[in-house]
Amino acid sequence: MTAQDASALSLQAFLFADPAAHSLSPHMHRAAFQSAGLRGDYTAVRVPAPDLAAAVAGLRRPGVLGANLSLPHKEAALPLLDDLTPAARAIGAVNTIIHRGGRLTGENTDAPGLLEDLREHWPHGEGVPGAVVVLGAGGAARAGVYTALTLLGRDVVVVNRTPERARQLVASWPGAGAWGRLEAADASSVPWTDVALVINASSAGLNNPEQTPLDAAYLRRLPPGALVYDMVYAPPETRLMADARAAGLRAANGLGMLAQQARLAFTAWTGRDVPVTVFREALDSPRSGERK
Ligand SMILES: NC(=O)c1ccc[n+]([C@@H]2O[C@H](COP(=O)([O-])OP(=O)(O)OC[C@H]3O[C@@H](n4cnc5c(N)ncnc54)[C@H](OP(=O)(O)O)[C@@H]3O)[C@@H](O)[C@H]2O)c1
Structure with a gap:
């Protein structure tokens, strides 16, 4: 048709x-x-x-x-x-x-859809202080930033494979600073012990159970109660989610x-x-x- x-x-x-x-x-x-x-x-x-x-x-x-x-x-x-x-x-x-x-x-509706699903998988998330790390710098990452910054009111750090694209996303964000703080960073400089939520909005792991956007060592620094949310849902259990669970964290896919x-x-x-x-x-x- x-x-x-x-x-x-x-x-x-x-x-x-x-x-x-x-x-x-x-x-x-x-x-x-x-x-x-x-x-x-x-x-x-x-x-x-x-x-x-x-x-x-x-x-x-x-x-x-x-x-x-x-x-x-x-x-x-x-x-x-x-x-x-x-x-x-x-x-x-x-x-x-x-x-x-x-x-x-x-x-x-991606952003409010993400918010609704976060509420389901992380019902006590409001009580977990800390920033949100968004992995990726494409359209899904922009929806993730909107959810975290505007709807959840958190500080947000954008981490992307190509750092320049993360910096571009932050520079282009309308009214940056009106809600929480928005910045781009390399994974190595994120204060992981102060991160409450990680959102994978990159396509890393898509149809590839071995691929992950984030070294598991960073996940082990997250506080208990943090959630690792992977927008990828094929496979249903991504490497990122498995690493998060192995670190004692909650994890959810994007279904x-x-x-x-x-x-x-x-x-x-x-x-x-x-x-x-x-x-x-x-x-x-x-x-x-x-x-x-
Ligand atoms: N669950 C849902 O409802 C939902 C909704 C929307 C999107 N998604 C998913 O979100 C993902 C991203 O979508 P999009 O539209 O934003 O795509 P996109 O615009 O193509 O952006 C892809 C992003 O992923 C990064 N990336 C790709 N391969 C990578 C790898 N091997 N390691 C690390 N980073 C990698 C890219 O980094 P570079 O800048 O370095 O290329 C880029 O930032 C897709 O998997 C999509 O299916 C899910």
């Missing part, structure tokens, strides 16, 4: 990505439509970068709820939209487009974040708050790929 064909259907939501074939999002959103008792469908559409503007324009039709965006469109879509939410503006990336009456609003960002997008489109368990169960059944 082409993007144009897809947009011609009514009561529809889409994923625009390239590639899109192995997406898990249709499983989640179809289950959500069913659970909510709504007649609707969600289709993953392969949209090459040059076709993004036409695909987004097609969302303005009556009956189209909106779309999710994944690689490589999350940043490129910004100038194609009428409005951005504060989160999407600060993060500089849109994972959800909401269509209302011909207008398109760009939202980012819950994937489900929560979908739940929040579905609510934004339909006004219905479908329980996250519906999305989680849909993820458990197909396991046909790893990307949303």
Whole structure:
């Protein structure tokens, strides 16, 4: 199905990505439509970068709820939209487009989705003092920084394989300093004993159970009660998570974040708050790929 064909259907939501074939999002959103008792469908559409503007324009039709965006469109879509939410503006990336009456609003549900999942895996986290280390410097890292800095109100240190990109992320952050402190650092200069939460927002470990973004020696310096959260969810137990558990820490993968960002997008489109368990169960059944 082409993007144009897809947009011609009514009561529809889409994923625009390239590639899109192995997406898990249709499983989640179809289950959500069913659970909510709504007649609707969600289709993953392969949209090459040059076709993004036409695909987004097609969302303005009556009956189209909106779309999710994944690689490589999350940043490129910004100038194609009428409005951005504060989160999407600060993060500089849109994972959800909401269509209302011909207008398109760009939202980012990755950040609040991460927050919801952190609350589940780290219910007593508010009582653990310390900064947040975000590993990575791409779009997922920007969502992680927004969650930690703005939603959790923590100081944040960005650590990336290419340090210059971490410095660029910090320099480009809007209103840096308005919440906690935001800085870039090498892993060797992070005060690990004062770190409450590590968020892996790099792709290290993705489909590679031996690969880790962080030397285990740093994890052993974290205080008890700290959480190591890996946005990667394939494999479900990453090397980073195994190293964290071996150091006596809590660890979680990004499957819950994937489900929560979908739940929040579905609510934004339909006004219905479908329980996250519906999305989680849909993820458990197909396991046909790893990307949303
Ligand atoms: N759970 C969820 O719902 C969810 C949502 C969004 C994203 N994610 C996951 O988050 C990850 C990052 O996504 P993204 O969109 O931000 O990707 P991206 O823009 O391509 O950024 C990738 C980042 O990973 C770093 N990296 C790649 N390989 C590495 C390695 N071997 N060791 C250390 N660092 C490495 C890169 O460092 P350099 O700058 O040095 O290249 C870069 O900072 C992906 O695995 C994605 O699946 C999960």
